Amino acid sequence: MTLRVAILSRGPRLYSTRRLVEEANALGCSVDVLDPMKLSLTIGNEGRRILNEGWNVEVDAILPRIGYSITRHGVAIVRQFERMGIYAANSSSGIHQSRDKLHATQILSSNHIPVPTTAYVRDWRDVERAIRQVGGVPCVIKAAEGTQGSGVFLAHTEREASELAWELLEKGIQVLVQEYIQESHGRDIRVLVVGGEVVAAMRRKAHGREFRSNFHLGGSVEGIDLPEDFARIARKAARLLDLDIAGVDLLESNRGPLLLEVNSSPGLEGIEKATGVNVAGHIVNHIIDAHAFTNVDLNQLLTTKEGNGTLSLKIRRYPELVGKRLGDLIVYDDDATIVAVSRAGAHVWQPDDNLILREADELIFYGILDILQQRIRPLIQRTIDARNSSPPEPYPWNIEVAEDPAAWAISDQNVSWRNRRR
Ligand SMILES: Nc1ncnc2c1ncn2[C@@H]1O[C@H](COP(=O)(O)OP(=O)(O)O)[C@@H](O)[C@H]1O
Ligand SMILES: [Mg+2]
Numbered sequence: 001m002t003l004r005v006a007i008l009s010r011g012p013r014l015y016s017t018r019r020l021v022e023e024a025n026a027l028g029c030s031v032d033v034l035d036p037m038k039l040s041l042t043i044g045n046e047g048r049r050i051l052n053e054g055w056n057v058e059v060d061a062i063l064p065r066i067g068y069s070i071t072r073h074g075v076a077i078v079r080q081f082e083r084m085g086i087y088a089a090n091s092s093s094g095i096h097q098s099r100d101k102l103h104a105t106q107i108l109s110s111n112h113i114p115v116p117t118t119a120y121v122r123d124w125r126d127v128e129r130a131i132r133q134v135g136g137v138p139c140v141i142k143a144a145e146g147t148q149g150s151g152v153f154l155a156h157t158e159r160e161a162s163e164l165a166w167e168l169l170e171k172g173i174q175v176l177v178q179e180y181i182q183e184s185h186g187r188d189i190r191v192l193v194v195g196g197e198v199v200a201a202m203r204r205k206a207h208g209r210e211f212r213s214n215f216h217l218g219g220s221v222e223g224i225d226l227p228e229d230f231a232r233i234a235r236k237a238a239r240l241l242d243l244d245i246a247g248v249d250l251l252e253s254n255r256g257p258l259l260l261e262v263n264s265s266p267g268l269e270g271i272e273k274a275t276g277v278n279v280a281g282h283i284v285n286h287i288i289d290a291h292a293f294t295n296v297d298l299n300q301l302l303t304t305k306e307g308n309g310t311l312s313l314k315i316r317r318y319p320e321l322v323g324k325r326l327g328d329l330i331v332y333d334d335d336a337t338i339v340a341v342s343r344a345g346a347h348v349w350q351p352d353d354n355l356i357l358r359e360a361d362e363l364i365f366y367g368i369l370d371i372l373q374q375r376i377r378p379l380i381q382r383t384i385d386a387r388n389s390s391p392p393e394p395y396p397w398n399i400e401v402a403e404d405p406a407a408w409a410i411s412d413q414n415v416s417w418r419n420r421r422r
Contacts, residue, residue: 002028002029002030003028003029003030003060003061003287003288003291004029004030004031004032004058004059004060004061005024005029005030005031005032005059005060005061005062005063005284005287006031006032006033006034006057006059006061006062006063007020007021007024007031007032007033007034007062007063007065008034008035008036008039008062008063008064008065008066008074008077008078009033009034009035009036009065010035010036010037010067010070011065011067012033015267015268015269016065016265016267016268016269016280017033017065019268019272019279019280020063020065020268020280020283020284021033022280023278023280023281023283023284024284026281027281027284027285027288029284029287029288032059034052034057036064036066036070036073036074036077037070037073038052038053039051039052039057039077041076041077041080043080048080048083048084049084050077050080050081050084059081059086060086060087060291061086061087061088061089061287061291062078062081062086062087062088062089063088063089063245063283063287064077064078064088064089064090064095064264064265065265066078066095066264066265067265068099068145068146068147071095071096071099071145074095075092075095075096076092078090078091078092078095079092082294082295085294086294087287087290087291087292087293087294087295088295089244089245089283089286089287089290090242090243090244090245090246090264091242091243091244091295093242093297094241094242094243094244094264095243095264095265097241097242098241098243098246098261098262098263098264099145099264100144100145101142101144101145101146101176101261102118102120102144102174102176104241104261104262105118107240107241108237108240108241108259108262111236111240111345112344112345113233113236113237113240113259114233114255114256114257114258114259115258115259115260116134116140116178116179116180116181116251116253116258116260117133117134117135117178117179118134118176118177118178118179119133119134119176119177119178120144120174120175120176120177121165121169121175121176121177122169123169124162124165124166124169127158127161127162127165127177128158128162130177131158131161131177133177134177134178134179135179135180137155137156137157137158137160137161137180138154138155138156138180138182139154139155139161139177139178139179139180140152140153140154140155140176140177140178140179140180141153141154141155141161141164141165141168141175141176141177141178142175142176142177142178143168143173143174143175143176144173144174144175144176145173145174147263148214148216148217149212149214149216149217151168151173152212154180154211161177165177181251181253181258183252183253183254184251184252184253184258185211186205186206186209186210186211186212186213187203187204187205187206187213187252188203188204188213188249188250188251188252188260189201189202189203189204189224189226189230189249189250189251189252189257190202190204190221190247190248190249190266190270190271191226191230191231191234191247191248191249191250192245192246192247192248192266192271192277192279192282193234193235193237193238193243193245193246193248194244194245194279194282194283194286195244195245195282195286195289195290196235196238196239196244197235198226198231198234198235199277199279199282200223200271200272200275200277200279201223201224201225201226201230201231201234201275202221202222202223202224202270202271202274202275203221203222203224204219204220204221204270205219205220205221205222206218206219207219207220215267215269215270216267221270221271221273221274222274223274223275223276223277227257229256229257230250230257233248233250233257233259234246234248234250237259237262238262241262242295243262243264244286244290245264245266245283245286246262246263246264246266247262247263247265247266247267247271248261248262248263249261249262249263268280302366307368307369307370308366308367308368308369309366309369310339310364310365310366311364311365311366311369311372311373311376312342312362312363312364312365313362313363313365313376313380314361314362315357315358315359315360315361315362315363316359316360318380318383318384319359320383320386320387321357321379321383322357322358322359323356323357324356324357325353325354325355325356325357326338326341326351326352326353326354326355326356326357326363327352327353327354329357329379330375330376330379331375332367332375334367335367335368335371336365336366336367336368336371336372336375337365337366337367338351338363338364338365339364339365339366340363340364341355341357341361341362341363341364342361342362342363342364343358343360343361343362344360347364
C-alpha cells in the first residue's frame with residue numbers, strides 16, 4: 001500500500017519543500033503539499049476531521065513545516081492530526097516548545113544541557129542587572145521568538161543593550177539578555193537530528209563582521225565531522241523537546257559545546273549543499289519507519305485514570321534523607337510506586353531498594369495521588385521535625401554531585417510501569 005504523506009507548508013516552491021516532495025516520490029509515497037492556513041478542523045465526539053477546500057484530508061503521516069508567523073494555528077492543526085491517530089513528524093508539543101527560546105532553554109538547562117547564561121527581562125530597567133548576571137557587556141539581546149537571526153543583536157554597551165531591550169518590549173516582544181560567547185563570534189554548528197540520530201552537521205560562518213552565522217544572512221557553510229560530545233547534546237536536545245526532526249544550533253565555547261536553539265523546521269538547502277548528505281531522504285525514510293506509531297502525551301496518559309498521577313520529590317529540599325536507603329523510605333506497591341530516580345541528568349528506572357539517596361536526586365512517584373501523599377507526608381514531616389529539634393549539623397556537601405554519571409547503572413530505555421511487589 002502506498003504511504004500517503006502530507007507536507008504542511010506555505011511554500012511549495014521553497015528548496016526544502018521541493019526536496020521533500022522529490023524524495024517522498026522517489027521512495028514510493030504519494031505526497032501532497034497542503035497550506036496549513038487553509039485547513040479547517042472539526043472537533044467533537046461524532047468524529048474529528050480536517051478539511052482542505054471542503055474535502056476531508058485523508059493521509060497516513062504529516063510532515064509539518066510550520067513557519068514562525070503561523071505557529072499557533074499550525075500547532076493546532078498538527079495536534080488535530082495527532083488526535084486522529086496520524087503520525088506527525090514533528091509533534092505539536094515539540095513544535096510549540098522549541099519555538100519559544102525561553103521555554104526551550106528552561107527545559108534543556110533543567111535537564112543538564114549546557115546553555116549560555118540567559119536572563120529574561122520584563123522591563124528595560126532590569127536590563128542592567130540582567131547584564132551583570134550574564135557576565136557584562138558585550139551581551140546578546142534576543143527576541144524570545146524569531147528566526148534567521150532577525151531578532152538577535154549584539155550590544156556593546158549597557159546603554160545600547162537597554163535601548164534594544166526597550167524597543168523590543170515596546171512592541172510587546174519578550175526579551176532575553178544572553179551571555180555573549182566571544183570565542184564563537186560569527187560561527188556556530190548546525191546539527192540535523194532525524195529519528196534520534198545525527199544525519200549531518202555543518203559549521204556556519206558569518207559574512208564579514210556580522211556576528212550571526214545564519215545561512216539566510218549570507219553566511220557560508222562547510223560540512224564537519226561532529227565530535228561526540230556535540231552529537232550527544234544534539235540528540236538529547238531533540239529528544240527532550242520531543243522532535244523527530246530537529247536542526248540543533250550549538251556554539252563552540254571555551255567551556256565546551258553550548259546549546260543555542262533547536263529548530264523544528266530546519267532549512268535543508270545549506271546543510272545538503274555543505275555536506276552532500278541526502279537529508280530529505282533521511283527524513284522521508286524516518287516517516288516510512290515511524291508512521292505506524294502515533295505520538296503519545298505520556299503525562300496526559302498517566303493522569304487519565306481518576307485520582308492517579310505523578311509526583312516528584314527533590315532530596316535537596318530534605319537533606320536529612322541523604323545517605324538513606326531507598327527501600328527504607330516508603331512502602332511501595334501497586335497503588336504507589338517509585339518509577340525512577342533522576343540523578344545527574346539521567347534516570348535510574350525502577351530503582352533498587354538498596355539505592356542510597358544523594359543530595360541532587362529527585363524521586364519520581366506514580367500511583368493514586370492520595371495514597372502517595374499519605375505515605376510521603378510523614379516522611380517529610382519527620383525530617384522537618386528532626387531539623388527543628390536539633391541544631392543544624394554541618395552538611396556533608398562534598399559527598400554529592402560532580403560524579404561521573406556513567407558510573408551508575410542507568411538505562412534510558414526500558415521504561416516499564418510494571419510495579420515491583422515486595
Ligand atoms: N550568545 C551568543 N553568543 C555568540 N553568538 C551568538 C549568541 N547568540 C546567537 N549568536 C549568533 O547569532 C545567530 C542567531 O542566533 P539564534 O539564537 O540562533 O537566533 P535565530 O533563531 O534567529 O537563528 C547564531 O547562529 C549565532 O551565530
Ligand atoms: Mg538559529
